[in-house]
Amino acid sequence: MACLLGGLWSFDFRKREYALLKPYLERVGVELIVVPARQMRINPLHVPKYTDPRNYASVLADGLVGVLDLPAKSARLLHLIILELYRQFSVLDGSQNYPTLFDVREAAAADKGAHAESRRALVTSLNPILASLHEVLRYRFAWTSEDLANLHLAFDFSGITDIEQNLLLNALLLREFRSRLDRGLSNPKMDLLVVCDEAARLCSRGDSSVADLIGAIRGTGIGLDLSVQSADLTRSILSNTPNKFLGRCASANDYDTIGAAMGLTTDQRRWLTTNLVPGMFVGCLGQGRTLRRPFLFRVPDLRFNSRNGLDQSTRNHVSNLFPKNQNPFE
Structure with missing residues (x-):
């Protein structure tokens, strides 16, 4: 997707995972610029x-x-x-x-x-x-957010404190979100994707001006990919994120909260608590007649090697993971 967008902002807070994508994005003609926090x-x-x-x-x-x-x-x-x-x-x-x-x-x-x-x-x-x-x-x-929005950037926040991370993250997002709203954009083609791992700092319950703006930026050309570890989310996040994906959780409450937001039945949520494994997810999209219903899928083990980490073996196909008639998503 990066090669189709004018801008990409990815944020590494701990593991520096997005910076590892630099050589792979270069293969498709995308220059990913790694930005250490202290050089901003x-x-x-x-x-x-x-x-x-x-x-x-x-x-x-x-x-x-x-x-x-x-x-x-x-x-x-x-x-x-x-x-x-x-x-x-x-x-x-x-x-x-x-x-x-x-x-x-x-x-x-x-x-x-x-x-x-x-x-x-x-x-x-x-x-x-x-x-x-x-x-x-x-x-x-x-730096202006308008200029940064035209670049593919991996922000490396791993060397600074949580409060410093939150300050820089909110400064970037607040300015770009506010600018687009005040510009009066209406349903333009998406030209900026914001990818934030450990996004609880933006989505958790409590006062957050950025979280308040997330519901308002729909239709301004910004795509958001927010990954969180728990279901402690503001209501506006659940209401304004049409595409949801749920992986293995450690809490039944997380399955219930996110599962309910995805339209999962009680039986489906109960099944997930004992059957999800790493790499397996249930998804629900905001568009598409069939994909708006919850569906199971598995992500291949993405090892960055000469084969691009794509394991094509049949064991990665979700149809082979469940005994017949025991999959509540079929």
């Missing part, structure tokens, strides 16, 4: 194209509160600080000399009249991030 140039306060800075200040403040795990009261303080910085840097008048998180930290520390707990929490949360990602976050005019 990101400014979360960089306003997306087509977006009003006043509107973005509110969305960004809510997002930072969730990413930095700040008290709810901090959202108002953060919103006011960002708006004031946009005014001071003439961003409200069209300037592209954007403030940075360093300016946010200094403004919060200097505002002695602000709510003490909110101010202290904001400064305390930003201090280690700014020290660790100084070379990443120091740019006033940073």
Whole structure:
């Protein structure tokens, strides 16, 4: 699929799996650029194209509160600080000399009249991030999501903390999602695929401005491939992801939650708990008369070797995996 798309964003948080695809994508003419986290140039306060800075200040403040795990009261303080910085840097008048998180930290520390707990929490949360990602976050005019959306990128976040990962991930996605919504795009051809393993940081229940936007970006040309380890998901994720795939889980609750969202019967869900094995999945697509019903399939053991890891032996065909008349999906 990568060769058919204008852009691909894949995110490695632990295992660096997507970076391994680089030589294989080159065979089909796709240049995958591996981007280490500490070589990025990101400014979360960089306003997306087509977006009003006043509107973005509110969305960004809510997002930072969730990413930095700040008290709810901090959202108002953060919103006011960002708006004031946009005014001071003439961003409200069209300037592209954007403030940075360093300016946010200094403004919060200097505002002695602000709510003490909110101010202290904001400064305390930003201090280690700014020290660790100084070379990443120091740019006033940073990489734009519009330019990155035309590239095939594997972001390597494996060497930074979870909070730093969440900050960079949310900064990238929030800007691109917001830009496309404000551009007023309506059902264009998909030109950007976002692939996120361990996507619970985007999909889990709780405050997440990106999760809120996922339901709104349908029809803007973005495809999302989100992999999670549990069913602790926001309702908007289940409602706005038409294609769902379920592999072996460790919890019966996960089978029940995702299975119900896929339209599985009680017997089918019970069967999955004891019969799924690694590499075997049940899928349900949002389009296609037959594929909208749950179906079983197996993914071959993709070993990256001279044969491209494709095992063509019959043991990989799902029809050979179950005794006759004992497969509830037939």
